Amino acid sequence: MSKIKLQSLAGMHDILPQDQVYFKKFNKSIEGVSHYYGFNRIDVPVLEQAEVFIKGTGQGTDIVEKEMYSFRTKGGDLVSLRPEFTPGIVRSYIEHGMYNLPQPVKLWTSGPCFRHERPQAGRYRQFTQFSLEVLGDKSPSIDGQIIQMSFDILKDLGFKDISIEVNSIGDQECRPYFKKILTGYFRSRKSSLCSDCQRRLKENPLRILDCKEEKCQRVKAGAPQIIDHLCEACHAHFKQVLEFLDELELPYALNPYLVRGLDYYTKTVFEIVEKSENGQSQGTLVGGGRYDNLVKLLGGRDTPACGAAGGVDRIVNIMKTRELKADKKQEKTEIFLAQLGQSAKRKSLKLFEQFRAAKIPVTESFSKDSLRSQLNTANKMGAKWVLIFGQKEALENFITLRDMETGVQKEIPLDKVVEEMKAKIKN
Numbered sequence: 001m002s003k004i005k006l007q008s009l010a011g012m013h014d015i016l017p018q019d020q021v022y023f024k025k026f027n028k029s030i031e032g033v034s035h036y037y038g039f040n041r042i043d044v045p046v047l048e049q050a051e052v053f054i055k056g057t058g059q060g061t062d063i064v065e066k067e068m069y070s071f072r073t074k075g076g077d078l079v080s081l082r083p084e085f086t087p088g089i090v091r092s093y094i095e096h097g098m099y100n101l102p103q104p105v106k107l108w109t110s111g112p113c114f115r116h117e118r119p120q121a122g123r124y125r126q127f128t129q130f131s132l133e134v135l136g137d138k139s140p141s142i143d144g145q146i147i148q149m150s151f152d153i154l155k156d157l158g159f160k161d162i163s164i165e166v167n168s169i170g171d172q173e174c175r176p177y178f179k180k181i182l183t184g185y186f187r188s189r190k191s192s193l194c195s196d197c198q199r200r201l202k203e204n205p206l207r208i209l210d211c212k213e214e215k216c217q218r219v220k221a222g223a224p225q226i227i228d229h230l231c232e233a234c235h236a237h238f239k240q241v242l243e244f245l246d247e248l249e250l251p252y253a254l255n256p257y258l259v260r261g262l263d264y265y266t267k268t269v270f271e272i273v274e275k276s277e278n279g280q281s282q283g284t285l286v287g288g289g290r291y292d293n294l295v296k297l298l299g300g301r302d303t304p305a306c307g308a309a310g311g312v313d314r315i316v317n318i319m320k321t322r323e324l325k326a327d328k329k330q331e332k333t334e335i336f337l338a339q340l341g342q343s344a345k346r347k348s349l350k351l352f353e354q355f356r357a358a359k360i361p362v363t364e365s366f367s368k369d370s371l372r373s374q375l376n377t378a379n380k381m382g383a384k385w386v387l388i389f390g391q392k393e394a395l396e397n398f399i400t401l402r403d404m405e406t407g408v409q410k411e412i413p414l415d416k417v418v419e420e421m422k423a424k425i426k427n
């Protein structure tokens, strides 16, 4: 029989124990910011009817056309693994009649998303995304708030060189006219575009602005700008968003060619990137914008909305390389419980449980038998105190406490040890 080497699928990666601390830190940051801004957590299924994304994310997008994991169930339903959160959250908003709640409804979530992309740095097939969504409010202050929150989360995590790019892509009033102008521009330069973009020219010329091919980027550089063609309402909205960003003193720049890869955006779009000095960019960290037509498109009432989505793995990758040290304080070992001999080992399991009940963090090494190797471990972990539970101690019901800094030892009766250690860690 040939041996098959089992390994993770291309583009799928394990989050190993040593990296959990970064995700934990990220979770703490998004929970804190969301709570402060009055956002409630929602969790939607990983699997939805494919239609949710085909309609929501959009038929013409790369995500739906090329990247979705879709399959038929045994019952014959066409389903997809979520490539992003927004359409599922909108489906849930409609399904649960959340329009009956006081508006706006502010939601956040975080979890795995799936896209069948070409794996590369910061680009996976299963990745963790976070999402902030505000449904039922058309005020430009919401756009400002979403951008501020996205920025806050990264700031919280120690990111310093981040910049925000913003644009407005208009609405059904002004965009069709702009598309015509843009099509005219690209048509006269068709031969200089990549084959994908030559096709996009017919279906959605705006998407050409989002193409990452170098030859298309060159053509793009001279293209007409939508800002010059916004209708009055979109223009006024965008102006107010920028005024909010000024007021908030956020470091933003206008990018007249920013369109984002999704179909549902209207008016404001933005991206947050990290300025990389060493060229090792992870790409966009957070992207978002307003999507005033999506709720209606998925069968709900006319409901304006705005949101943001961020790539947690990319954020974590940068935290790691920059050694934006994750909060390890809680993980730090202060008390180490060492044991020697069968009777002591048995009793120390019970003692350990008593410490847990008293909410006192203690590190143990029950599987080790040698006292010396346990003391070595305690030393490496930087333990302040070691509780030594040996044969004599087990027999006479006391424990030896060693202060690792001074080397001073003392004996404590077994039934007093939890109490005494509690007092010690308080100081």
Ligand code: ATP
Residues within 6 Å of the ligand: 084, 115, 117, 122, 123, 124, 125, 126, 127, 128, 129, 260, 261, 283, 284, 285, 286, 287, 288, 309, 310, 311, 312, 313, 314
């Ligand atoms: P990109 O231009 O990098 O492909 P996108 O426009 O497809 O990004 P969105 O759909 O807006 O991205 O998703 C929001 C965020 O999720 C991105 O800014 C990125 O940080 C993250 N993200 C998207 N796709 C991936 C992926 N395949 N692997 C890891 N993170 C991803």
Ligand code: MG
Residues within 6 Å of the ligand: 261
């Ligand atoms: Mg993409």
